[in-house]
Amino acid sequence: LAKTTQPISMDSYEGQEVNITCSHNNIATNDYITWYQQFPSQGPRFIIQGYKTKVTNEVASLFIPADRKSSTLSLPRVSLSDTAVYYCLVGDGGGYNKLIFGAGTRLAVHP
Amino acid sequence: GAVVSQHPSRVICKSGTSVKIECRSLDFQATTMFWYRQFPKKSLMLMATSNEGSKATYEQGVEKDKFLINHASLTLSTLTVTSAHPEDSSFYICSALAGTDTQYFGPGTRLTVL
Numbered sequence: 001l002a003k004t005t006q007p008i009s010m011d012s013y014e015g016q017e018v019n020i021t022c023s024h025n026n027i028a029t030n031d032y033i034t035w036y037q038q039f040p041s042q043g044p045r046f047i048i049q050g051y052k053t054k055v056t057n058e059v060a061s062l063f064i065p066a067d068r069k070s071s072t073l074s075l076p077r078v079s080l081s082d083t084a085v086y087y088c089l090v091g092d093g094g095g096y097n098k099l100i101f102g103a104g105t106r107l108a109v110h111p
Numbered sequence: 112g113a114v115v116s117q118h119p120s121r122v123i124c125k126s127g128t129s130v131k132i133e134c135r136s137l138d139f140q141a142t143t144m145f146w147y148r149q150f151p152k153k154s155l156m157l158m159a160t161s162n163e164g165s166k167a168t169y170e171q172g173v174e175k176d177k178f179l180i181n182h183a184s185l186t187l188s189t190l191t192v193t194s195a196h197p198e199d200s201s202f203y204i205c206s207a208l209a210g211t212d213t214q215y216f217g218p219g220t221r222l223t224v225l
Binding site: 032034036041042043044045046049087091097098099100101102103104 | 113115117143145147154155156157160202204206208211212213214215216217218219221
């Protein structure tokens with residue numbers, strides 16, 4: 001199973017850009033990289049997904065280098081409501097689409 | 112689009128009783144759904160993979176006779192916690208696979224066993 005490594009926690013301030021980097025050295029050729037956001041007592045919310053290069057949507061950007069061994073989630077101009085746990089996930093590489101959650105990154109946004 | 116619901120959102124039951132949790136994909140069909148549990152301040156732990164029309168595949172250490180999973184249609188999977196005990200108290204979350212690569216999660220069900 002592909003494993004991911006992320007910082008345990010990060011702090012930021014309102015209005016700043018936040019970049020969270022995830023390492024996935026054993027990512028399989030057919031695996032996508034997906035990021036989720038989770039608030040307390042809620043299910044994870046899909047943020048963005050990519051395979052390579054750069055992906056951007058209305059809430060975030062995802063940067064993936066050519067070797068795909070890492071990825072960076074970029075949140076522009078964070079607000080207090082972005083305080084949450086962010087999970088980086090890749091597929092299990094076995095074609096079963098299982099996601100094995102790591103500890104995630106606990107982002108705290110301060111006024 | 113890609114909305115997943117769970118029912119109930121929270122349930123309190125007595126030790127020894129069984130509890131059923133429903134997971135529905137509201138606007139898409141999901142051949143595969145997943146069940147997770149999450150303890151306070153911890154990450155999600157995959158319990159089982161539920162495939163429509165076939166038996167669920169359980170992760171190592173998860174008792175299949177205790178956590179019964181049924182995936183009878185392309186939009187509904189159920190998890191039944193049988194003979195629940197206080198240690199089964201947890202936050203149970205389901206997800207549904209949209210297409211082949213993206214899982215969408217339900218809001219979770221808080222189970223408290225007294």
